[in-house]
C-alpha cells in the first residue's frame with residue numbers, strides 16, 4: 001500500500017517504517033505511557049498491559065511536573081481499567097514483558113528506539129500508529145517523489161483538510177482561504193489582557209498524592225533527580241479531564257484564540273491557548289475528534305448567528321492537524337540521522353543557568369520571565385519557545401541536539417518526536433533549511449512588539465552597543481556576522497545580510513557579544 005519515499009528521503013525499507021496492520025482485537029494491548037486514551041484499544045473491553053518503567057526517569061533529568069504528569073496519567077489509566085489491565089511496575093520494559101505470557105499487540109510507538117524495542121520482540125504484534133489525524137502510510141504516499149525541501153506544511157495541511165473534511169465547503173476551504181495566519185499576529189494587548197476566563201484546571205486526587213510521595217521518596221533516596229518546581233497539577237491525566245479542558249476551550253476561549261496567538265504577556269502565560277498539547281501527546285484524546293469538534297463548534301456558531309472568528313478556528317485546527325501531524329511525520333520521514341544536523345556549526349554547551357532554569361541569573365527580562373514560567377509550570381506557548389528560548393540558543397550558537405534534549409526534558413508536552421524537527425529544524429536551523437526557509441533569528445524589536453517584557457527590562461531593545469544593549473538585538477547582528485557565509489546563498493537572507501554592511505559599529509557589536517557569550521546577565 002505504501003509507496004516508497006522518493007527524492008533524497010529514506011525509503012520504507014526501514015522495519016520501523018513498515019506498513020503495520022491496523023487492528024488486532026484478540027490480543028492483550030500493550031499501551032505505552034503516551035497511548036492512554038480509549039482510541040488505542042480495538043474494543044472497549046480489550047485486555048491491556050501498562051508498564052511503569054523506572055529506568056525512564058533515571059535516564060534523563062525531567063521537569064518534576066512532567067514526571068508527575070506521566071506517572072499520574074499512567075496510574076489513572078490503570079485505576080480506570082481495573083482488572084482489565086495488567087499493570088506492572090518494573091525497572092525496564094523488557095523486565096515487564098518477561099512476566100507476560102500471552103500474545104501482545106502494540107500500536108507503533110512514537111520514537112525510533114521504542115519501535116526498535118517492540119520490533120525485536122517476536123511475541124508482540126506491532127500495529128499502525130494511532131494518536132494522529134493522518135496515517136503514516138498516507139504521508140509517505142504524499143511525500144513520494146518530493147525532495148526534503150518540498151515537504152511543505154501548507155501543502156500537506158490542505159490535503160489533510162480535504163481528506164478528513166475539516167473546515168471544508170465541498171472541495172473548497174470554508175471562507176475560501178486555507179490559512180488565515182496573517183490575521184493571527186496581533187501584538188500583545190496594551191492592557192495586558194486577552195479577555196478570556198481562566199482555563200479549566202484539574203483537581204488533584206489520591207493518585208496524585210501517591211505520585212507526589214513516590215517522587216519525593218525517589219529523590220530523597222538519590223534514585224532520580226528532577227529540574228523545575230513541583231506544583232499543583234495543571235494538565236489533564238485522563239480522557240474525562242481532557243474532555244473538560246477541550247469543552248471549556250471551545251466554549252470560552254476559542255473565540256479569542258487567533259488574534260493574539262503569537263503574543264506574550266508577563267502576567268498571563270496561558271492567554272487564550274487551548275493547553276491541550278500535553279493531553280494530545282499523552283494520547284488521552286483522539287486529535288481527529290478534537291478537530292471535528294472545533295469544526296462543529298464553528299458550524300454551530302454560524303447557525304446560531306454568532307459566528308466564531310474563522311481565523312481562531314482555522315488557527316487551532318492548523319495547530320492540531322496541520323503542524324502537529326506534519327512534525328510527527330517528518331520525525332520518521334527525515335530519518336534516524338536528521339537529529340544530528342548542525343548546519344550552522346553551533347557547538348556551545350547548554351549553559352548551567354539554562355539547564356537549571358535559574359531565572360534569577362538572567363538580566364534579560366523576556367528570557368528571565370519565560371525561564372521562570374518554564375520552571376513554575378513546564379509549559380509556555382509556542383512563541384516564547386521559538387522566539388525567546390530558541391532564538392537565544394540560535395544566536396548564541398548552543399548545540400542543537402543538546403537544546404533538543406533540553407526542550408524534551410523541561411516541557412510537559414515534550415517528546416522526542418515533537419522536539420527533533422521543531423528544535424533541530426524549525427528553531428535552530430540546524431538542518432540547513434529543510435523545515436524553514438530562513439533562520440528564526442530576531443532582534444529585540446520583535447519581542448518588544450509582541451510582548452510587554454521590554455518595559456521592565458534593564459536593556460533597551462533599540463540598542464545594540466553599550467551597557468544597555470539588548471542581548472537579542474546585539475545577538476541578532478552578531479549571529480548574522482558569524483553565519484554570513486553559511487547564509488549567503490539563502491535568498492530570504494539577502495536583505496538582512498545586506499543590512500550588516502551598513503552597520504558602522506558592527507565590529508564593536510561582535511566583540512561585545514563575543515565577550516557576553518552565553519552569559520545573560
Ligand code: SF4
Pocket residue numbers: 364365366367443444445447448453454455457458459460461470471472473
Ligand atoms: Fe528582552 Fe531585549 Fe526586550 Fe530586554 S530589551 S525584554 S532583553 S528583548
